[in-house]
Amino acid sequence: MATIYTLWLREIRRFKRNKGRLIGSMALPALFLVALGSGFGAFFRYRSDVSYTAFIGPGIVGMSLLFSSMFGGMNVLWDKQFGFMKEILVAPVSRIAIVAGKTLGTVTTSLIRGTVFLAALYAGRLVEFDIIGFLEVLVFMFLISASFVGLAIAFASRMSDPHGFQLIMNFVIMPVFFLSGSLFPLDGLPGWLKVLTFLNPLTYGVDGMRFALGGPHHFPPLLDLSVLLIFWALTTIAGALMFQKMSA
Amino acid sequence: MLIRRRAGIASEIIVVKGLGKNFGSLTALHDLDLAIKEGELFGLLGPNGAGKTTLISILATILPPTRGSATICGHDIRHNQHEVRRSIGIVFQDPSLDDELTGAENLDFHARLYGLDTRARLSRMEEVLALVDLEDRRNDLVKTYSGGMRRRLEMARGLMHHPHVLFLDEPTLGLDPQTRRKIWNHILTLKDTFGMTVILTTHYMDEADHLCSAIAIMDHGQIVALDTPDALKSQLGGDVVYLETSPLDKEFVKDLRDAQEVTNVSIHDNILALTVAKGESFIPIAFDAAARFGVTISGVSMRKPNLEDVFIKITGREIRDEAVSTPKERIRVYSWGKRR
Numbered sequence: 334m335a336t337i338y339t340l341w342l343r344e345i346r347r348f349k350r351n352k353g354r355l356i357g358s359m360a361l362p363a364l365f366l367v368a369l370g371s372g373f374g375a376f377f378r379y380r381s382d383v384s385y386t387a388f389i390g391p392g393i394v395g396m397s398l399l400f401s402s403m404f405g406g407m408n409v410l411w412d413k414q415f416g417f418m419k420e421i422l423v424a425p426v427s428r429i430a431i432v433a434g435k436t437l438g439t440v441t442t443s444l445i446r447g448t449v450f451l452a453a454l455y456a457g458r459l460v461e462f463d464i465i466g467f468l469e470v471l472v473f474m475f476l477i478s479a480s481f482v483g484l485a486i487a488f489a490s491r492m493s494d495p496h497g498f499q500l501i502m503n504f505v506i507m508p509v510f511f512l513s514g515s516l517f518p519l520d521g522l523p524g525w526l527k528v529l530t531f532l533n534p535l536t537y538g539v540d541g542m543r544f545a546l547g548g549p550h551h552f553p554p555l556l557d558l559s560v561l562l563i564f565w566a567l568t569t570i571a572g573a574l575m576f577q578k579m580s581a
Numbered sequence: 582m583l584i585r586r587r588a589g590i591a592s593e594i595i596v597v598k599g600l601g602k603n604f605g606s607l608t609a610l611h612d613l614d615l616a617i618k619e620g621e622l623f624g625l626l627g628p629n630g631a632g633k634t635t636l637i638s639i640l641a642t643i644l645p646p647t648r649g650s651a652t653i654c655g656h657d658i659r660h661n662q663h664e665v666r667r668s669i670g671i672v673f674q675d676p677s678l679d680d681e682l683t684g685a686e687n688l689d690f691h692a693r694l695y696g697l698d699t700r701a702r703l704s705r706m707e708e709v710l711a712l713v714d715l716e717d718r719r720n721d722l723v724k725t726y727s728g729g730m731r732r733r734l735e736m737a738r739g740l741m742h743h744p745h746v747l748f749l750d751e752p753t754l755g756l757d758p759q760t761r762r763k764i765w766n767h768i769l770t771l772k773d774t775f776g777m778t779v780i781l782t783t784h785y786m787d788e789a790d791h792l793c794s795a796i797a798i799m800d801h802g803q804i805v806a807l808d809t810p811d812a813l814k815s816q817l818g819g820d821v822v823y824l825e826t827s828p829l830d831k832e833f834v835k836d837l838r839d840a841q842e843v844t845n846v847s848i849h850d851n852i853l854a855l856t857v858a859k860g861e862s863f864i865p866i867a868f869d870a871a872a873r874f875g876v877t878i879s880g881v882s883m884r885k886p887n888l889e890d891v892f893i894k895i896t897g898r899e900i901r902d903e904a905v906s907t908p909k910e911r912i913r914v915y916s917w918g919k920r921r
Binding site: 335336338339342343346347350351415416417419420421422423424425426580 | 641642643644662663664666667671673675676677678679680681682686690691693694695696722738
């Protein structure tokens with residue numbers, strides 16, 4: 334427990350310190366929301382009562398979670414590059430506890446970002462939710478974040494070179510975001526896109542959040558939840574296994 | 582090869598038996614046998630690539646050995662990893678601090694990982710910060726520290742859990758001479774304060790000579806010599822006195838060659854190199870002889886043997902200094918840091 338708390342505390346301390354990074358990490362999703370929302374929103378509405386900006390709102394929260402969780406997990410790669418990982422690995426503590434602490438720390442900071450976004454959407458009347466809806470959306474946010482942190486730790490543990498980060502950015506993070514139904518509705522997709530989108534776990538996370546936020550959603554919420562739980566379990570196991578195999 | 586220290590049967594804190602490491606087809610460590618006494622400041626001296634860091638990494642349980650075994654404080658490095666890790670502190674060759682935390686936060690992180698309670702965390706932080714003179718910079722971010730300060734902070738961190746054995750892997754690599762001196766003083770102070778066993782690797786001969794009570798010279802993954810610095814140097818037979826005379830007087834040379842103190846004479850052009858037990862007392866004798874033969878000595882110099890000479894004698898070549906690449910590596914690493 335002490336180990337988990339120590340690793341968690343490190344993430345929180347770094348997060349609190351770096352206001353610039355916080356703002357920077359919020360800027361891209363905000364840009365997507367405003368630019369795409371206003372741009373496409375001018376000639377496209379999801380339904381007469383749901384503007385395009387309101388439609389992509391939960392998708393942008395998902396984007397923020399995906400990016401911050403993946404970046405946070407990939408920090409393992411930087412810790413290796415800067416040698417701090419040696420300090421962690423030579424300590425008399427279990428690696429499982431290290432992964433758990435790192436994950437919880439990153440999930441915490443990602444959820445703070447996501448919640449700030451959510452509050453902004455609420456303030457802008459783009460989403461509506463009550464306390465139950467908020468708790469539901471938190472569950473989905475947690476699952477999205479924890480899953481992608483696990484996935485990122487699995488990747489980062491396998492890599493030795495920080496240049497691999499670019500690879501993950503282009504071949505994992507971006508495709509997962511763009512093929513998730515964050516920016517487009519899931520009904521009436523062409524076959525190939527439908528396959529890719531339906532195989533993407535983030536699709537179910539965003540769909541679950543849309544349900545929790547009282548918006549238009551595609552799948553039954555229990556299906557969303559089940560898919561995410563399975564994905565979370567798989568990525569957590571993958572992350573823990575890869576991290577244990579890693580050498581400093 | 583079996584090298585065993587003669588003294589200290591009772592208090593051996595590190596015992597290495599037949600320890601070897603292969604990286605693919607490359608043998609980084611040949612089967613090493615080594616015993617290190619408690620309280621020693623033990624130096625592993627050798628060129629880069631000699632296997633010093635490999636040996637330390639294996640002892641610190643971050644690299645598994647290919648064969649053989651080793652114990653630290655009686656704990657086996659393969660089977661009792663947590664116990665070994667609790668009994669050692671280590672300062673790695675490459676930086677291993679979190680730049681985005683303060684000095685105090687780096688220490689706090691370490692203390693928590695090693696399970697210290699709040700009171701011990703606070704009191705030991707004071708203790709180790711005072712030891713390395715970083716009290717006034719504790720709340721600054723590590724990224725604002727100089728190279729020497731980082732090293733000192735890493736040393737302080739390695740001490741927080743009061744290890745029995747402290748490993749220092751090239752503690753002064755890439756530091757300026759003044760900072761090196763300071764680090765040396767810190768190493769000696771903390772050894773005296775805690776009475777711990779310190780194992781340090783270095784490829785600086787003067788560093789090993791100045792600090793260590795025992796030295797193992799490593800080359801190509803093997804220990805080629807092991808003794809106290811003085812004993813190693815005395816293998817060379819003493820000081821070398823150089824006399825410059827012209828012209829070279831044969832009688833004078835013969836007289837010196839026959840002198841009791843002289844063990845070896847060699848002549849290069851008009852310079853005489855004489856190996857003697859004690860150079861300081863031999864020089865006046867040489868001048869007396871010169872006066873007797875009417876020889877004018879136009880120049881004199883003397884060299885105390887150093888570990889470099891020992892290394893050359895044992896391996897037949899100079900220690901290769903390939904360390905130049907390392908500071909560059911570090912600069913690269915630090916500049917990456919800004920992009921994080």
